[in-house]
Amino acid sequence: METININVNEREYEIDAAYEKETLLFVLREVLNLTGTKKGCGTNDCGACKVLVDGKPVNSCVLMTKKAVGKKVITIEGIANDKELHPIQESFIEKGAVQCGFCSPGMIISAKALLDNNSKPTREEVREALKGNICRCTGYVKIVDAVLDASKKMNA
Ligand code: FES
Ligand code: FES
Known part of the structure; x- marks a missing residue:
């Protein structure tokens, strides 16, 4: 069997090369x-x-x-370390930003990308960073509050 390697959450996975034509979502x-x-x-x-x-x-x-071969993929499973949630995850829980939770992994990934590049974003910058993430439950205010709260924690 021909195989390809993909790196997900700092781990190398060897998978059937036939999967290179599937979406990364399917493979994950x-x-x-x-x-x-x-x-x-x-x-x-x-x-x-x-x-x-x-x-x-x-x-x-x-x-x-x-397109993900040779790159580093991080999923929501790779955001927390073994023992503790990431501050963004903690803030989502504390600020009531999780209702059904379906959008939360994607929201947290977008928030992480933002805070990794801009550790003290404004409310407007948070909204902008999350504009590609749809939530049907929360009305977004608590999600933006959670990201700003995480930013404070990470800068403390
Ligand atoms: S499932 Fe990929 S953008 Fe909606
Ligand atoms: S919490 Fe339900 S879709 Fe966002």
Whole structure:
């Protein structure tokens, strides 16, 4: 069997080369069993499937797996360390930014990409960074509050 390697959450996975024609979302969920990344629209519109590829937030439902070969993919499973949640995850819980939770992994990925590049964003900058992420439950205010709260914690 011909294989390819993909690096996800700092771990190398060797998978059947036939999967390079599948979306990264399919490979993450169905092949690697990393089901924290969600499938919402499947058409690049909702952000539920967002992951970091070389540090940039990308909708994995429209990225072919072959484009992820040789790059570093981080999913929601790779955000926390073994013992503790990431401050963004803590703030989402504390600020009530999680309701059904379906959008949360993608929101947290977008927030992480923002805070990694801009540790003290304004409310407007947070809104801008999350504009590709749709939430049907929260009305967004608590999500933006959570990202600003995480920023404070990470700068303390
Ligand atoms: S599932 Fe990928 S953008 Fe909606
Ligand atoms: S918490 Fe339900 S879609 Fe955002």
